[in-house]
Amino acid sequence: MTVNSIYKEEKKSAFQKVSEVIITMASRPSGFIGLSILIFHIILAFISPYIAPYDFKAINPTLMLQAPSAEYWFGTDDLGRDVFTRTILGGRTALTITFFGSLIALLWGGLLGIFCGLVGGKIDDIVMRIVDAFLSIPWILAMLLIVSLLGTSTEVLIPALGFFYGKGIVRVARAATHDVIAKDFIVSARARGHSNFSIIWNEIIPNVRDAILVEGAMRWSWMLLGFSSLSFLGFGVSPPTPDWGLMISNARGLMSFAYWAVIAPIVGLSSLIIGINLTADAFAKALGIDRSTKAPV
Amino acid sequence: MSDIIQKVKNLSIGFKSKKGEEILILKNISTKIKKGETVGIVGESGSGKSTLALAMMGYVKHGLYTIGGECEFNSSNLLNMKSKDLEKIRGRKIAMIPQNAGQALTPNLKIGYQIDEALQLHSDLNEKEREKKISELLNKVRLPSPETIALRYPHELSGGQQQRVAVAMALAGTPDLLLLDEPTTGLDVTTQAHVLELLNFIAKDTGTSMVYVSHDLGAIAQVSDRIIVMYSGEIVLEGPSRDILKRPIHPYTHGLLKSIPKLSLAGLPESMPGSQPQPGIIQSGCSFFDRCNFSEDKCKNNSPQLEFLKELNTSVRCFNYEKLLKESQVNQNVNKIKNNSKDKEILNLSEVSISYAKQKLLDQIFNRISDDNPTVKDININIKKGETIALVGESGSGKSTILKSIAGLIRTKDGLIRFDENRNLSSDLKERNPNDLRIIQLIFQNPDESLNPNHTVEEIIAQPLKLYFGLKGEELNKNIIDLLQKVRLGEFYMSRYPRQLSGGEKQRVAVARAFAAKPDIILCDEVTSALDVSVQAAVLNLLQQLKEDFGTTYIFVSHDLAVVRAISDRVAVLYQGRLCEVGPSNDVYKFPSHPYTEVLLGAVLEPDPDIKPKLVAEDIVEEKPPEKGCSFQGRCSRIVGDICKKEIPPWQLTDSGNAIRCHIPIKELQKKQF
Numbered sequence: 023m024t025v026n027s028i029y030k031e032e033k034k035s036a037f038q039k040v041s042e043v044i045i046t047m048a049s050r051p052s053g054f055i056g057l058s059i060l061i062f063h064i065i066l067a068f069i070s071p072y073i074a075p076y077d078f079k080a081i082n083p084t085l086m087l088q089a090p091s092a093e094y095w096f097g098t099d100d101l102g103r104d105v106f107t108r109t110i111l112g113g114r115t116a117l118t119i120t121f122f123g124s125l126i127a128l129l130w131g132g133l134l135g136i137f138c139g140l141v142g143g144k145i146d147d148i149v150m151r152i153v154d155a156f157l158s159i160p161w162i163l164a165m166l167l168i169v170s171l172l173g174t175s176t177e178v179l180i181p182a183l184g185f186f187y188g189k190g191i192v193r194v195a196r197a198a199t200h201d202v203i204a205k206d207f208i209v210s211a212r213a214r215g216h217s218n219f220s221i222i223w224n225e226i227i228p229n230v231r232d233a234i235l236v237e238g239a240m241r242w243s244w245m246l247l248g249f250s251s252l253s254f255l256g257f258g259v260s261p262p263t264p265d266w267g268l269m270i271s272n273a274r275g276l277m278s279f280a281y282w283a284v285i286a287p288i289v290g291l292s293s294l295i296i297g298i299n300l301t302a303d304a305f306a307k308a309l310g311i312d313r314s315t316k317a318p319v
Numbered sequence: 320m321s322d323i324i325q326k327v328k329n330l331s332i333g334f335k336s337k338k339g340e341e342i343l344i345l346k347n348i349s350t351k352i353k354k355g356e357t358v359g360i361v362g363e364s365g366s367g368k369s370t371l372a373l374a375m376m377g378y379v380k381h382g383l384y385t386i387g388g389e390c391e392f393n394s395s396n397l398l399n400m401k402s403k404d405l406e407k408i409r410g411r412k413i414a415m416i417p418q419n420a421g422q423a424l425t426p427n428l429k430i431g432y433q434i435d436e437a438l439q440l441h442s443d444l445n446e447k448e449r450e451k452k453i454s455e456l457l458n459k460v461r462l463p464s465p466e467t468i469a470l471r472y473p474h475e476l477s478g479g480q481q482q483r484v485a486v487a488m489a490l491a492g493t494p495d496l497l498l499l500d501e502p503t504t505g506l507d508v509t510t511q512a513h514v515l516e517l518l519n520f521i522a523k524d525t526g527t528s529m530v531y532v533s534h535d536l537g538a539i540a541q542v543s544d545r546i547i548v549m550y551s552g553e554i555v556l557e558g559p560s561r562d563i564l565k566r567p568i569h570p571y572t573h574g575l576l577k578s579i580p581k582l583s584l585a586g587l588p589e590s591m592p593g594s595q596p597q598p599g600i601i602q603s604g605c606s607f608f609d610r611c612n613f614s615e616d617k618c619k620n621n622s623p624q625l626e627f628l629k630e631l632n633t634s635v636r637c638f639n640y641e642k643l644l645k646e647s648q649v650n651q652n653v654n655k656i657k658n659n660s661k662d663k664e665i666l667n668l669s670e671v672s673i674s675y676a677k678q679k680l681l682d683q684i685f686n687r688i689s690d691d692n693p694t695v696k697d698i699n700i701n702i703k704k705g706e707t708i709a710l711v712g713e714s715g716s717g718k719s720t721i722l723k724s725i726a727g728l729i730r731t732k733d734g735l736i737r738f739d740e741n742r743n744l745s746s747d748l749k750e751r752n753p754n755d756l757r758i759i760q761l762i763f764q765n766p767d768e769s770l771n772p773n774h775t776v777e778e779i780i781a782q783p784l785k786l787y788f789g790l791k792g793e794e795l796n797k798n799i800i801d802l803l804q805k806v807r808l809g810e811f812y813m814s815r816y817p818r819q820l821s822g823g824e825k826q827r828v829a830v831a832r833a834f835a836a837k838p839d840i841i842l843c844d845e846v847t848s849a850l851d852v853s854v855q856a857a858v859l860n861l862l863q864q865l866k867e868d869f870g871t872t873y874i875f876v877s878h879d880l881a882v883v884r885a886i887s888d889r890v891a892v893l894y895q896g897r898l899c900e901v902g903p904s905n906d907v908y909k910f911p912s913h914p915y916t917e918v919l920l921g922a923v924l925e926p927d928p929d930i931k932p933k934l935v936a937e938d939i940v941e942e943k944p945p946e947k948g949c950s951f952q953g954r955c956s957r958i959v960g961d962i963c964k965k966e967i968p969p970w971q972l973t974d975s976g977n978a979i980r981c982h983i984p985i986k987e988l989q990k991k992q993f
């Protein structure tokens with residue numbers, strides 16, 4: 023028989039699979055741009071403390087609201103702090119908090135969604151009702167309540183954000199599980215008498231993992247926007263820590279004559295959001311998931 | 320005006336692979352469709368038959384593109400026409416009925432409204448005329464009382480009725496050419512026979528040309544004047560329907576006809592080895608070479624051309640067709656199956672009833688099921704060790720439901736399931752011990768769904784081995800290789816994923832997984848109905864072989880009565896979850912005697928132009944079994960009156976041990992009806 027080269031494939035290691043996905047993502051222009059932006063921001067977040075030209079909290083009244091110059095590339099703000107320094111440092115907190123927040127969202131959202139999809143029936147109904155009820159509360163109000171009660175420390179922000187952004191993931195995980203649950207290989211595993219744990223771990227998770235990861239990546243960009251809104255309102259990180267939301271909020275009143283103080287953090291924030299979005303999209307395409315049909319509200 | 324309506328000239332369609340190679344789906348196809356003619360295109364999945372049909376209406380699927388050639392309709396090439404001009408032709412001059420068209424009706428719009436939409440789009444009639452036309456169309460597709468049907472929603476119609484509506488919509492623009500892609504696949508045997516009869520009627524009545532695409536030679540045989548056989552993107556045989564079915568002069572068609580089980584023959588047909596090459600495999604020589612029984616050395620390196628034989632009016636692509644010309648007919652050899660059944664009983668169902676009804680809260684609390692009219696009722700079957708018993712019946716007759724209850728996947732309402740003469744199996748999966756679970760294994764209809772797409776073949780087969788026998792390491796590996804060999808797959812399949820296997824190979828893996836548990840009983844739910852005909856016989860032969868080797872008992876569910884005939888020792892006929900007839904296959908098939916068995920057997924489509932289906936009962940679908948009396952009363956053409964509506968018919972025994980449940984006396988029943 024002729025050996026069929028197209029259909030012959032060796033089993034791949036996890037590392038091979040991941041690198042293959044990344045290569046596929048980067049082979050599309052939008053994926054390449056998204057990945058580049060995201061990697062740029064991550065690298066910047068790591069190295070910015072070492073390359074920042076000035077001290078981010080050094081106030082200098084004599085240098086208030088200077089326009090961009092060779093010395094101060096992005097100008098200075100109303101307290102005379104270097105905007106360039108503060109901008110490259112301003113993504114660090116946002117990126118870290120939302121990254122861990124997304125992980126938490128993935129974890130609880132994914133597990134609860136799989137659980138609901140698996141048990142079905144009454145319990146599923148009740149849990150989804152509760153999730154829906156939470157969905158209907160404007161999240162920002164709830165966040166404000168939590169933050170004002172518990173403070174704005176990282177230990178509060180990460181789980182709180184993770185909780186609110188996990189709701190969407192519950193829906194996706196539940197829907198994906200529902201699709202898989204009806205398949206005969208699950209029926210077959212049940213008829214053989216595998217334990218529920220084994221069914222979830224071996225049969226369900228490998229089949230819903232991709233959809234959940236993509237949703238998580240998408241939620242990350244939303245969370246970033248949400249977190250920056252909190253900072254903007256003064257409920258995120260506390261000054262003088264450099265943060266884009268905070269910087270925008272501070273400089274927005276001066277926009278008409280010191281646009282530079284607000285433009286730089288806006289560019290930083292929006293480029294990161296776009297970068298994550300494009301990456302998540304390319305990720306979905308590389309895994310063969312059609313976001314347009316799976317997109318939750 | 321010429322009498323040719325569609326002319327396909329040197330058509331090649333293909334796609335670009337990831338590596339940038341051009342891969343051909345259709346290779347240089349040329350053919351003509353005449354006015355008023357019905358042409359059947361037959362081929363296995365992946366042979367390009369749907370692509371060809373779509374191209375005939377100027378449509379090339381996304382991702383594919385035309386490499387060369389034309390599809391001429393009324394002397395203009397559809398493939399380079401502007402979409403504005405195409406719109407004028409599609410739906411009006413050329414209409415298409417895709418697979419599952421009936422199920423694709425918009426669920427929340429009334430039938431009449433949907434046909435009206437089609438009329439608005441494809442005709443210039445005004446509102447009054449359209450209204451008249453709607454009932455005319457519904458009449459034409461022979462739906463009872465068109466006025467009431469027009470006001471119904473799709474879900475209020477049966478599968479066959481929905482398909483009729485789809486035909487009516489396709490006829491809305493009075494097309495000259497009607498393309499049908501597997502229009503009866505997935506319908507019940509009885510419904511299928513009715514739809515085909517309707518299509519025949521319409522072809523005669525309106526003079527519309529039809530192109531009928533199907534993998535099922537039985538269906539093609541009933542409608543076509545001419546048949547085109549496709550293999551691997553090429554036409555390998557084309558000619559008058561009767562000649563092709565009676566005297567196929569291409570080895571592929573010859574083998575195919577030999578491998579299809581027939582009602583008249585008990586025993587398993589010969590199987591065709593191998594499978595169709597996947598598109599993109601560059602092969603020198605004849606594409607059928609690997610599987611051909613007539614091949615010679617020259618076939619390996621030279622590709623045969625399509626040759627037109629004037630005296631037969633047939634085109635054939637084979638160097639050796641003359642060998643087949645000499646064979647006057649297809650001689651079908653069957654391997655008689657050995658009846659392995661011992662006297663020992665292995666499984667006994669007594670008084671089993673199963674209900675899907677939603678239970679009241681009180682009943683839920685007390686963990687009981689109450690339902691006066693359950694989906695499945697009073698099933699009594701005694702199964703002997705080593706036998707193959709088949710459950711047959713139309714869709715919804717409860718075949719799968721019974722299998723599931725045996726596997727413990729659904730709870731029974733009443734009744735007992737006893738294993739090995741003395742062990743009662745709990746109807747609750749959780750209460751069965753691991754050994755009870757091991758002895759019964761399942762094989763499903765659709766291998767795509769029964770294998771986890773993220774597991775390799777090795778992982779799939781390892782599951783039962785680890786679970787039941789705790790095998791590890793070297794021993795596990797040895798066992799997997801052993802099992803793969805038993806299902807005739809090489810060791811190198813271990814690292815493959817299901818998507819890298821063909822349908823037949825997937826089903827073999829599923830069979831290997833079932834046998835890995837060393838079960839006593841295997842429940843087979845439509846195990847061959849998702850497979851190509853040429854692969855079906857191979858899987859059936861494999862199952863039979865394994866059964867003889869291991870002494871396994873099969874409970875075999877199928878809607879295909881010819882397949883059941885081929886493999887089973889005994890048959891149980893079900894209607895609406897109630898048994899109608901149980902008996903040895905030979906007996907049930909030789910003298911069909913229960914009125915429902917007669918209906919089922921009459922509707923079977925055979926790939927023979929001389930055997931026409933007999934349509935005895937209406938193809939209505941009943942929602943629920945009747946509360947009282949015989950389950951078949953609603954459709955029975957021999958109904959004897961009130962007694963059938965009031966009293967459950969008694970079991971009557973024939974001399975050969977065949978049990979029939981009917982009020983008509985046995986003697987009377989056994990008189991031949993047609």
Ligand SMILES: Nc1ncnc2c1ncn2[C@@H]1O[C@H](COP(=O)(O)OP(=O)(O)OP(=O)(O)O)[C@@H](O)[C@H]1O
Nearest residue numbers: 675676694712713714715716717718719720721878
């Ligand atoms: N989960 C379910 N809930 C409610 N009703 C069901 C369920 N599954 C099946 N049914 C009903 O039970 C009846 C028997 O179904 P079953 O699947 O056993 O039929 P079948 O003979 O296997 O049909 P097919 O040939 O289509 O597979 C049908 O009327 C069906 O609609």
Ligand code: SF4
Nearest residue numbers: 605611614618637638
């Ligand atoms: S050309 Fe040769 S290999 Fe091909 S079908 Fe004919 S006999 Fe078989």
Ligand code: SF4
Nearest residue numbers: 949952955963981982
């Ligand atoms: S009992 Fe009556 S209705 Fe039922 S099959 Fe016999 S004749 Fe028909």
Ligand SMILES: [Mg+2]
Nearest residue numbers: 718719720844
């Ligand atoms: Mg079924």
